[in-house]
Amino acid sequence: MLALQGHRAYADRTFRWAAASAAALVLLILGLIAITITQRSMPVFRQMGLGFFTGTRWSPADGLYGALPFVWGTAFTAVIALALAVPVSLGMALFMTQVAPPAIRKPMVYLMDLLAGVPSVVFGLWGVLVLSQYFNLGRSFLTAGVILAIMIIPIITSLSREVIETTPPGDKEGALALGATRWEMIGAAVFPHSAGGLVGAVMLGLGRAMGETIAAALVIGSALGQITLNAFAAGNSMPAVIANEWGEADDLHKSALIALAVTLFIITIVVNLLATGIVQRSMKRGQGS
Amino acid sequence: MIELAETVTSGAPPDLTAKRSWRSVKSATMTGLMVAAVFVVALPLVAVVWSVLGRGLAVAFRGFPDFFIQEIPSVARRAGPGMGPAILGTLLVTGAATLIAVPLGVLGAVYLHEYGVGNRFSRLVRFMATVMTGVPSIVMGLFIYVVWTLRFGYSAFGGSLALACLMLPVVIGATEQMLKLVPHHLREASYALGTSKSRTILTVVLPAALPGIVSGSLLAVARAAGETAPLLFAVGAATEYNPHLFEEANTALSIQIFGNATSSFVAAQDRAWGAALTLVLLTFLITLVARVFTARIASRR
Numbered sequence: 001m002l003a004l005q006g007h008r009a010y011a012d013r014t015f016r017w018a019a020a021s022a023a024a025l026v027l028l029i030l031g032l033i034a035i036t037i038t039q040r041s042m043p044v045f046r047q048m049g050l051g052f053f054t055g056t057r058w059s060p061a062d063g064l065y066g067a068l069p070f071v072w073g074t075a076f077t078a079v080i081a082l083a084l085a086v087p088v089s090l091g092m093a094l095f096m097t098q099v100a101p102p103a104i105r106k107p108m109v110y111l112m113d114l115l116a117g118v119p120s121v122v123f124g125l126w127g128v129l130v131l132s133q134y135f136n137l138g139r140s141f142l143t144a145g146v147i148l149a150i151m152i153i154p155i156i157t158s159l160s161r162e163v164i165e166t167t168p169p170g171d172k173e174g175a176l177a178l179g180a181t182r183w184e185m186i187g188a189a190v191f192p193h194s195a196g197g198l199v200g201a202v203m204l205g206l207g208r209a210m211g212e213t214i215a216a217a218l219v220i221g222s223a224l225g226q227i228t229l230n231a232f233a234a235g236n237s238m239p240a241v242i243a244n245e246w247g248e249a250d251d252l253h254k255s256a257l258i259a260l261a262v263t264l265f266i267i268t269i270v271v272n273l274l275a276t277g278i279v280q281r282s283m284k285r286g287q288g289s
Numbered sequence: 290m291i292e293l294a295e296t297v298t299s300g301a302p303p304d305l306t307a308k309r310s311w312r313s314v315k316s317a318t319m320t321g322l323m324v325a326a327v328f329v330v331a332l333p334l335v336a337v338v339w340s341v342l343g344r345g346l347a348v349a350f351r352g353f354p355d356f357f358i359q360e361i362p363s364v365a366r367r368a369g370p371g372m373g374p375a376i377l378g379t380l381l382v383t384g385a386a387t388l389i390a391v392p393l394g395v396l397g398a399v400y401l402h403e404y405g406v407g408n409r410f411s412r413l414v415r416f417m418a419t420v421m422t423g424v425p426s427i428v429m430g431l432f433i434y435v436v437w438t439l440r441f442g443y444s445a446f447g448g449s450l451a452l453a454c455l456m457l458p459v460v461i462g463a464t465e466q467m468l469k470l471v472p473h474h475l476r477e478a479s480y481a482l483g484t485s486k487s488r489t490i491l492t493v494v495l496p497a498a499l500p501g502i503v504s505g506s507l508l509a510v511a512r513a514a515g516e517t518a519p520l521l522f523a524v525g526a527a528t529e530y531n532p533h534l535f536e537e538a539n540t541a542l543s544i545q546i547f548g549n550a551t552s553s554f555v556a557a558q559d560r561a562w563g564a565a566l567t568l569v570l571l572t573f574l575i576t577l578v579a580r581v582f583t584a585r586i587a588s589r590r
Contacts, residue, residue: 012485012486012487015490015491016400016486016487018396019396019397019399019403020400020404020410022393022394022397022400023400023401023405023410023411023414023461024414025393025397026417026421026457027413027414029421029454029457030417030421032432033424033428033432036432037431037432040431040435088329089326091322091326091327091329092323092327094323099324111330113576114334115330115333117511117512117573118334118569118572119516119568119572120515120516121515121547122565122568122569124546125546125550125561126336126337128550128551129550129558129561130340150333181312181313181315182316182319183316183319186319208423211424211425211428212425213425213426213518214518214543218550239427242427242431243521243547258431258435261425261431264425264428268423268428269423269424271423272419276420
C-alpha cells in the first residue's frame with residue numbers, strides 16, 4: 001500500500017511538473033524572442049547607433065539604414081485603419097448587443113467568424129489585384145489602411161461585444177424606465193460602463209494593424225523614404241519592408257531588417273500589455289458588479 | 290456598497306424635457322447607422338469571396354484534378370495548373386505545428402486551471418500568453434529564422450515551429466476556457482473514489498472538456514494554415530513535391546499566393562487566385578468541423 005502510494009505520488013508529481021513546464025514555455029519563448037532577435041540586430045545598431053530610429057534614408061546599397069519612414073508608415077496606416085474600423089466595429093457591436101433580436105445574433109457571429117477566418121494573404125491578393133486596380137486607389141497608405149481595417153474589424157467587434165455585454169442590466173433598464181430612448185440609454189448606461197474596455201479593444205486592434213505583414217506588404221506600394229500625410233502616396237511599413245526586402249538582403253541588411261522586427265516587437269508588446277491590462281481590469285469590474 | 294456605487298453610471302443624464310420626436314428621430318438615426326455598419330462589414334467579405342470564387346473556380350477546377358496534384362511551373366509566365374506541392378506543404382507544415390502546439394498548449398492550460406489556480410506564476414503565464422497572441426507573426430518568423438533556419442536551413446519543420454509558437458497561446462486560452470466549464474462535482478466524485486489528481490485530470494476532466502478543446506484547437510489550426518509571414522524565412526519556395534518534413538526547401542499555398550500576387554504575368558496571377566480558393570476552402574472546412582464540435586457541446590448541455 002505504501003509502495004503504491006509512493007508510486008502514485010511520483011506519477012502525480014511528474015505530471016504536475018510536465019504541466020508547469022508547458023506553461024513556462026510561454027515565458028521561455030517570449031524571453032528567447034527578445035534575446036535572440038535583439039542579438040542579431042546588434043550589427044546595424046553598432047553601425048548606425050540611435051540614428052537607426054531617427055534616420056530618414058534607407059539605402060542598403062550605401063549601407064545607410066534609417067528606419068523613421070517605415071515607423072511613420074506603420075503608424076500612419078494603423079491610424080487610417082483605426083479611423084475606418086472603429087466606428088464600424090462599434091456600430092456592429094452595439095447592433096449585436098442592443099438592437100438585434102436573438103434570432104439574428106447568431107448569423108452575425110458567423111459573419112464575424114468568416115471575416116476573421118479569411119487568411120490575410122487572400123485579403124492582400126484581393127487588395128492588390130482588385131481593390132487597388134478597380135477602385136483606382138493604386139498601391140498606397142490608404143489602400144493598406146482599408147485592407148488593415150477589414151482585417152481588424154472582427155477583433156475589435158468581438159472584444160467590444162464582450163465588454164458591452166458586461167453592462168449591468170439594471171443600469172440599462174433604469175435608463176429606459178426614465179424614458180430614455182435607445183440611443184440615450186446607450187450613452188447613459190452602456191458607454192460610461194464600458195469605456196475602459198472599449199479603449200482596450202481598440203488598442204488590441206491597433207496592435208494587430210501594426211503587426212500585420214503580408215496584406216500590407218502587397219498593397220502599400222514599397223516606396224522608400226516617404227514621410228507624408230498624403231494618404232494616396234505609396235509608402236512602406238516596418239513589417240512590409242521585412243517581407244519585401246528579405247530575399248535579396250546581405251548580412252548587414254538582414255541585421256537591419258531584424259532591427260525593424262525588434263522595433264516592431266517592442267511597440268506591439270507595449271501596446272498589447274497596456275490593452276490587455278485595460279481589458280482585463282474592465283472585465284473584472286463588470287463581473288464584480 | 291462601494292462596489293454598487295461604482296456601477297452607477299456617471300454619464301450626463303438624458304435631457305428628458307426635449308421634444309420626444311427629436312429624441313426618437315436621433316435614436317432611430319443611430320440605430321440606422323448600426324444596421325449600416327453590419328452591411329459595411331458584410332460588403333468586403335462578399336467582395337472578397339466573390340473575387341476568389343469568380344477567378345479561382347475556373348483556374349482550380351479546369352481539367353480537375355490537375356490543379357490540385359500537378360507541380361508548380363518553375364517559369365512564372367507559363368500558363369497552366371499546378372499547386373500540388375503547395376497543398377502538400379501547407380498540410381505538412383500545419384499538421385506538424387498542430388502536433389507540437391496542441392499537446393503543449395493543453396498541458397499548459399491544465400497547469401493554469403488545475404494546479405496553479407490563483408498563484409503568481411500562473412497569473413504571469415496567463416497574462417504573457419495574452420500578450421504573446423499579439424506578437425506580430427513576422428517577428429515570430431524572424432525568431433525561428435535566427436534559432437532554427439540559420440543552423441538547419443530551409444525545411445517544412447522550421448515553418449511548423451513558427452506556426453506552433455503562434456498557436457500555443459491560442460490553444461492555452463481556448464483550453465482554459467473549456468476546463469472552466471467542467472463541473473467541480475465531476476472532479477470531486479473522482480477524488481472520492483480515491484483517484485489521484487493526475488488520473489482525475491487525464492480520465493475525467495480532459496475527456497469532459499474534449500469537444501471544446503478540439504473545436505478551439507481547430508480554430509487555431511485554421512488561422513495557422515493561412516499564415517504567410519512566419520513561413521517566408523523558414524520554408525522557402527520550392528516548385529516540386531517535397532514530402533520530407535525536415536529536409537530541403539518546401540512551399541505552402543500562402544507562400545505561393547504572396548509570390549504570385551505581384552507578378553505581372555496573368556498566368557501567375559491565375560495560379561494565385563486558384564491557390565487562394567484552395568486555401569479558403571481548406572480553412573473554411575477546418576472551421577466547419579470546429580463548428581460541428583461546438584454544436585456537440587451545446588447539445589450535450
